Amino acid sequence: MAKAKNLVVAQSGGPSPVINNSLRGLVEAARGYPQIGTIYAGWHGIEGVLKEELLDLSGQPPEEISLLRATPAAGSIGTCRYKLLEKNKEDFDRAIEVLKAHDVGYLFYIGGNDSMDTAHKMSVVAAERGLDLVATGVPKTIDNDVGDSEFKIIDHTPGYGSVARYWACGVLGANEENAGSSPADPVLVMQAMGRKIGFIPAAARLADPERRMPLQIYMAESKVTLEQLAANVNDQLKRDGRCMVVVSEGFDVGKFGERRDSFGHVQFGSSETTVEQTVVNYLNQAGLATRGAARGNVPGTDQRHAMIYASHTDLEEAYQLGLKATLVALNDGGGFMSTILREPGAAYRVRYDKVPLQLVANSERKFPQAWIAPSRCDVTDDFVRYARPLIGDEWVALPIENGVPRFARLEKTFAAKKCKAYVPMAYRK
Amino acid sequence: MAKAKNLVVAQSGGPSPVINNSLRGLVEAARGYPQIGTIYAGWHGIEGVLKEELLDLSGQPPEEISLLRATPAAGSIGTCRYKLLEKNKEDFDRAIEVLKAHDVGYLFYIGGNDSMDTAHKMSVVAAERGLDLVATGVPKTIDNDVGDSEFKIIDHTPGYGSVARYWACGVLGANEENAGSSPADPVLVMQAMGRKIGFIPAAARLADPERRMPLQIYMAESKVTLEQLAANVNDQLKRDGRCMVVVSEGFDVGKFGERRDSFGHVQFGSSETTVEQTVVNYLNQAGLATRGAARGNVPGTDQRHAMIYASHTDLEEAYQLGLKATLVALNDGGGFMSTILREPGAAYRVRYDKVPLQLVANSERKFPQAWIAPSRCDVTDDFVRYARPLIGDEWVALPIENGVPRFARLEKTFAAKKCKAYVPMAYRK
Numbered sequence A, B: 001m002a003k004a005k006n007l008v009v010a011q012s013g014g015p016s017p018v019i020n021n022s023l024r025g026l027v028e029a030a031r032g033y034p035q036i037g038t039i040y041a042g043w044h045g046i047e048g049v050l051k052e053e054l055l056d057l058s059g060q061p062p063e064e065i066s067l068l069r070a071t072p073a074a075g076s077i078g079t080c081r082y083k084l085l086e087k088n089k090e091d092f093d094r095a096i097e098v099l100k101a102h103d104v105g106y107l108f109y110i111g112g113n114d115s116m117d118t119a120h121k122m123s124v125v126a127a128e129r130g131l132d133l134v135a136t137g138v139p140k141t142i143d144n145d146v147g148d149s150e151f152k153i154i155d156h157t158p159g160y161g162s163v164a165r166y167w168a169c170g171v172l173g174a175n176e177e178n179a180g181s182s183p184a185d186p187v188l189v190m191q192a193m194g195r196k197i198g199f200i201p202a203a204a205r206l207a208d209p210e211r212r213m214p215l216q217i218y219m220a221e222s223k224v225t226l227e228q229l230a231a232n233v234n235d236q237l238k239r240d241g242r243c244m245v246v247v248s249e250g251f252d253v254g255k256f257g258e259r260r261d262s263f264g265h266v267q268f269g270s271s272e273t274t275v276e277q278t279v280v281n282y283l284n285q286a287g288l289a290t291r292g293a294a295r296g297n298v299p300g301t302d303q304r305h306a307m308i309y310a311s312h313t314d315l316e317e318a319y320q321l322g323l324k325a326t327l328v329a330l331n332d333g334g335g336f337m338s339t340i341l342r343e344p345g346a347a348y349r350v351r352y353d354k355v356p357l358q359l360v361a362n363s364e365r366k367f368p369q370a371w372i373a374p375s376r377c378d379v380t381d382d383f384v385r386y387a388r389p390l391i392g393d394e395w396v397a398l399p400i401e402n403g404v405p406r407f408a409r410l411e412k413t414f415a416a417k418k419c420k421a422y423v424p425m426a427y428r429k
Helices: A019-030 A046-050 A062-070 A089-101 A113-128 A160-181 A199-207 A226-240 A275-286 A312-332 A357-361 A381-391 B019-030 B046-050 B062-070 B089-101 B113-128 B160-181 B199-207 B226-240 B275-286 B312-332 B357-361 B381-391
Strands: A005-011 A036-042 A054-056 A104-111 A134-139 A187-192 A215-218 A243-248 A294-297 A336-342 A350-356 B005-011 B036-042 B054-056 B104-111 B134-139 B187-192 B215-218 B243-248 B294-297 B336-342 B350-356
Touching: A005 A019, A005 A046, A019 A036, A019 A062, A019 A104, A019 A312, A036 A046, A046 A054, A046 A089, A089 A104, A089 A113, A104 A113, A104 A312, A113 A134, A113 A357, A134 A312, A134 A357, A160 A187, A160 A199, A160 A243, A160 A312, A160 A381, A187 A199, A187 A275, A199 A215, A199 A243, A199 A381, A215 A226, A226 A243, A226 A275, A243 A275, A275 A294, A312 A336, A312 A350, A312 A381, A336 A357, A350 A357, B005 B019, B005 B046, B019 B036, B019 B062, B019 B104, B019 B312, B036 B046, B046 B054, B046 B089, B089 B104, B089 B113, B104 B113, B104 B312, B113 B134, B113 B357, B134 B312, B134 B357, B160 B187, B160 B199, B160 B243, B160 B312, B160 B381, B187 B199, B187 B275, B199 B215, B199 B243, B199 B381, B215 B226, B226 B243, B226 B275, B243 B275, B275 B294, B312 B336, B312 B350, B312 B381, B336 B357, B350 B357
Parallel strands: A005 A036, A005 A104, A104 A134, A134 A336, A187 A243, A187 A294, A215 A243, B005 B036, B005 B104, B104 B134, B134 B336, B187 B243, B187 B294, B215 B243
Antiparallel strands: A036 A054, A336 A350, B036 B054, B336 B350
């Protein structure tokens, strides 16, 4: 039998409430196979590989690895927004140098389309440099934008179901607020994540599939003007005396002092103002059809780290996708992402499979136009049928210590450094 | 035995996650006494009394009244920000007219200092007009600003413990986010409610009593400039590479396009921008000591309607205060608010008592200066000892239906109108 090779797992992009459960699935599966030696995490993703900061996961107490199930976001091993650019050959050379120095034979990348592209490129470069590297992807994104618009590459991405549940529960609570406080605050505007794709704001509909609430949903894809939005809100105020608006951070309100990250993506949380604020100000300046004022919430990153809202189904699926990725890497070799596909039929059933990284990297999912209601400020029942099973049917159990959740506490034990210090190319002056 | 008199309960001001449990305690106690006839709620508080919109609570299915326990905010009976002004004699006359017409002998007011003042005035005016009215208060406010600074009138207000728990849990999740995403987003600014009093932002410390996290807390009382705040943040960045900032909506950042309500209070959620945004923009424009940008969350009203974060202790105490108010009204007559006092000793124990409405109305609680740490951006262990028991030790059980919480659904059954239509004075052109 061949000598065991070490494993590195890295994350990229914005986190999710269940990302650590994919990590846990991967670690719990990998530690059972003799082909796999020490399991490391790139501390803050590929940045940790470049800087040779490899967190030792094999040496962590098993109970802390177990607690990853109930630990949201990426504090345990870190994430980053660092992009390995093809032109930055030195970064690739360095990554291979570090992986070779630590006898790494398995690279797992937990992330979205960009990450699958990076994983694919790493495996190609490794082969060119004489490193036998099994590169495998695990899907993750709250936006549900990994894969194709036909749901054949992947049905949905882990993370989405939990953020969908956040919004379903959140809007239900907001409805009690808005109904109660409507004499003074008849309009409540809430800003949802998801950039240019509307799956997250759309999930607000799960709070009220029967459409009993005065709820309007504006996605980036709605293509509605602020004027039309205000007219819609005032119509609702005339009918119901109150209105809740869920608006995507990617909804077009013109300029709002956008700040961009190294991928060129707008950093909505760091910009000079928000879409929510722009909508609230527009409504208040234009004037409401009732007494009182519009007000707003921007939950921001809370959407992706409020662990108590995690979907039980999502949590389980995230785990299974981590586990499946390990099995695919061992049985089928590199170049694949583990995936989840929905079985036909009325009852919700899924199966886990694999799909080539390259196929994922080159795909682009859009929110189906057919799921946007004719009003442009709602989604259809077909969307509800798609999304409803993803939020599950129960609260997840979260252990409590001293009155607050007890999250995993990994020891900051790193592999001994073997290479020279290195400054990632994008970080040089 | 005297003929039974009807009861009206009304709420005022911003809601809380546990306000409905005080209502439930009151209703469940009141319906057991023959002295009390039909139980009505003023639909949207005193506005419902003025408009003769009296929701029939006696006729509601008992299981829906039970569900008030798990139902946040004020959607069930409504709240308002309408102030009965002494100069607006007509409003008082009208309120008395409606109460007389519906044979009301008991008026319960759930609210803060202003509400206790209103309840007191109503009982005085009723006596002048020959209406024998028992007016009783039930304390409610997430801000914990009811009563005195010495905690002798009341130890803490129902609602506060739940919002404190929201922040304790929320900051813990935010810490996983900030730790994970710090290469791109090293600073996370979160805006807390509480207006000019710092109990809510202070509760963020309950996420980390041992001070392991890079967490800074800015209350209105901190009296720190934006320049000093930025210097503190940059010091933290140099030490830890990341920083979380919890800032009160009442923290002084200069002008931010404030909008005010009929009480003259700033409506933070409806203003042109937010304290959080001002802080984020200041930090990003001044420049951070590390790579990346500051970003922010404004959870807004979510703080007071996210039922899943409700403190078990708070929930129980809110119920007991509703129940106690009913007993006080029946045994001691009008003019009191039910109150909660802490027993001396290390273990957390409380007792319920009564306190004159007038004493509450004329009191003003401030956040104890001694509980602000010398750094001005933290609180002391004495505050932690005060607040820790209030968040309880477990998650509340919330019934789920179709994947989301099942809140109470009261029937909109109103008392038949007996008076002429009336437009409240403040609502006239």
